[in-house]
Amino acid sequence: MSIAAVTLLALLAAIVLSMVSRLNIGLxxxxxxxxxxxxxxxxxxxxxxxxxxxxxxxTLSGVCFMFAIAxxxxxxxxxxxxxxxxxxxxxxxxxxxxxxxxxxxxAVGPGAIASVALIVPMAAAIGKRTQIPPMLTALMVANxxxxxxxxxxxxxxxxANSRMAAAGLDGHETSVMLANLLAHALVSLVAWAxxxxxxxxxxxxxxxxxxxxxxxxxxxxxxLTLAVLAAWIFGVIFFKASLAFSxxxxxxxxxxxxxxxxxxxxxxxxxxxxxxVCGVATxxxxxxxxxxxxxxxxxxxxxxxxxxxxxxxxFATGVISTYSSTSGVVLPVFxxxxxxxxxxxGASDPLAIALSINIGSALVDVSPxxxxxxxxxxxxxxxxxxxxxxxxxxxxxxxxxGAVLCQVGALLV
Numbered sequence: 001m002s003i004a005a006v007t008l009l010a011l012l013a014a015i016v017l018s019m020v021s022r023l024n025i026g027l028x029x030x031x032x033x034x035x036x037x038x039x040x041x042x043x044x045x046x047x048x049x050x051x052x053x054x055x056x057x058x059t060l061s062g063v064c065f066m067f068a069i070a071x072x073x074x075x076x077x078x079x080x081x082x083x084x085x086x087x088x089x090x091x092x093x094x095x096x097x098x099x100x101x102x103x104x105x106x107a108v109g110p111g112a113i114a115s116v117a118l119i120v121p122m123a124a125a126i127g128k129r130t131q132i133p134p135m136l137t138a139l140m141v142a143n144x145x146x147x148x149x150x151x152x153x154x155x156x157x158x159x160a161n162s163r164m165a166a167a168g169l170d171g172h173e174t175s176v177m178l179a180n181l182l183a184h185a186l187v188s189l190v191a192w193a194x195x196x197x198x199x200x201x202x203x204x205x206x207x208x209x210x211x212x213x214x215x216x217x218x219x220x221x222x223x224l225t226l227a228v229l230a231a232w233i234f235g236v237i238f239f240k241a242s243l244a245f246s247x248x249x250x251x252x253x254x255x256x257x258x259x260x261x262x263x264x265x266x267x268x269x270x271x272x273x274x275x276x277v278c279g280v281a282t283x284x285x286x287x288x289x290x291x292x293x294x295x296x297x298x299x300x301x302x303x304x305x306x307x308x309x310x311x312x313x314x315f316a317t318g319v320i321s322t323y324s325s326t327s328g329v330v331l332p333v334f335x336x337x338x339x340x341x342x343x344x345x346g347a348s349d350p351l352a353i354a355l356s357i358n359i360g361s362a363l364v365d366v367s368p369x370x371x372x373x374x375x376x377x378x379x380x381x382x383x384x385x386x387x388x389x390x391x392x393x394x395x396x397x398x399x400x401x402g403a404v405l406c407q408v409g410a411l412l413v
Contacts, residue, residue, distance in 0.1 A: 003041050004291035010036055011287050011333065014280070019323035024272055026279025026328070033283045041290060051285025055244065056162050057278050061269065062247030063155055066232070067109045068268040069251060069260030075225040078218055080105055080118040091130050092199040098123045098137060099144035099188055103181070107148030108229070111155045112365070115145035116372050120379040127380070135390050136195045138376035140188055142366045147184035150177050150358060153233060156327045158243065159277055163335035164354050172351060179355045180362060183405055187363065187398070221259035228253055276328035284336050293337045297344035306346035311407030313341065313353060314360025318399035321361035322369055330361040349410060356406035363402040367395020 010032045018025035037048035070076055080101065098119065106115035120141045127137040150157045152173040161173050218226075232250040235241040254260045287293055304312035313334070321330045334357045342350040367373045368391045381387045 002291075002295075003036075004295045006040055007036055007283075007287040007290045008292035008295050011283055011292065014283065015320065015324060015329060015333065018325065018329050019320070024276055024279075025325075026276035029279040029283035033286045037286050041286075047289075048282070048286060051282045051289070053162070053166075053278055053281040053285075056159070056281060057274065059158050059162065059244040059247070060155055060274055060277065062244045062251065063109060063153070063158060064269045064274070065265055066229075066247045066251040066254065067114075067155075068265040069254045070225050070229065071110065071114065072264055072268060073221045073225060073260050074219070075222040075229075076105060076110055076114065077118055078222050079226075080115075081122065091132060092196060094126065094130055095132060095136050095140045095192055095195070095199070098127075098140040099147070099185075102141045102144030103148035105148070106145045107151040107154060107177075108233070109151075109153050109155070112142075112145035112149040113371050113375070115148070116141055116375045119145070120376055124379040133195055133198060134380040134387055136191060138373070138380055138387065138391060139191045139366060139394065142372040142376055143184045143188040143191075145372060146362050146365055147181045147188075149362065150180040152177065153236060153243070155273075156331075159327050159331050160335065160358055163281070163332055164338070167336050167338045167350075167354070169338065169351055169354055172354075175351065175355065176358060179409075180358055183359045183363060183402070186405070187401065224257050224259050225254060228257070273325075273328055276325060277332055280329060280332040284333055288336060293340045294344070296337060297340035300341060301344040304345055306348065307411070308407065309341060309345045309347045310352055310356045310410035311403040314356040314406035315399055315403035317357050317361040318364045318402045322364045322367055322395060322399065326361045326365060326370075331357070334361075349413075352406075352410040352413065356410065359406055360399070360402040363398040363405075364395045366398065367392055369395065 011029075014025050014029050014032060017023060017028060033048050033051065034045065037043045038045055067076075101123075102115045102119045105118055106112050110118075120138075123137050123141050124134075126132075127134065148154065150160055152158075152161060157173070157177065160176055161170075164170065164172065164176070228250050232241075232246055235246055236243055251260075251265070255262050255265075300309070300312070300316075317330050317334055324330065335354055338350050338354045338357070341347070341353055347353060364370070365372050366376075368377045368388050373391045373395060377388050377391060
């Protein structure tokens, strides 16, 4: 068996284990990379270590450190409350407010999981008082959070853009963000339109007060935090400041301003995700170095051609993402393979393949098998299993819907 086949089988084994066990795939990937790289391929430990994505680790850890401070001092909960307080009293409009609020929180940096955790408890309370179906509330909050999840300054956006850049597709941050946003907005609007008759019927009931969560005044610490975050975003966008180092600088500024505690922020950082993402990237680097990506691409080319690769890869990543981590597994594994996929299938638009991977893997995340869906079920289910199975059916269906959207979108653009 060739070294390329061995590395590819190791990567596939790691993906399968991530779907059926609770073992951190990043730890497994690093161990596999060392064993295969040194004892099977005959390389040196330094060559394996060179595959560890130092730039990605610095960026993710810096961004997560800064946002951990903002979360711990109540800035993001306060911002979420104010956004939710502006949803209004029209029951047909309130679900759209859920979507926009979750998207805004996710896009400014914390990401989809933090956004759902902040928004869905308030959305559940408002939805119950205004007779909004729990299924619609869950879809609008989870899809809204995912819609903003690939902004250039969010953690998952950093992962997607950095892996695309490593594959030679840099400078497409706006396309990545907008394509993901439009896909989630489209499926959310379809869900909203489906429930619209019920919402209009509920409007005949007496008006209710829904703006309580946004009434609290911002504290000095929260105002300073928002000012520092705004300055950081301004510097990254307009002065092209390093995302990684400027995030560390902003975090240190928050500590010096005494609006956060260093030890608490470090403890709050998602170290498990950081290990997962960087560990998988290390194994993927080994696969790339020994021809494993070309082998995988040739296998995909047997079932997909230059016109159908977009839908095929969106469906494949959607199915895998249903049972595995989108940011920790799917994006780090598949985005580096885009050039070889394009070459093997003869596809003319590598960017469209990358966007298909992003969208296909993200749309399914409303499933309760994912963290987003699970948070929604916990807040909205109230012991009723119906919501669980409804969201599961929706999430599984999104693998097909995502494939269709990506295929049609690629052919039309």
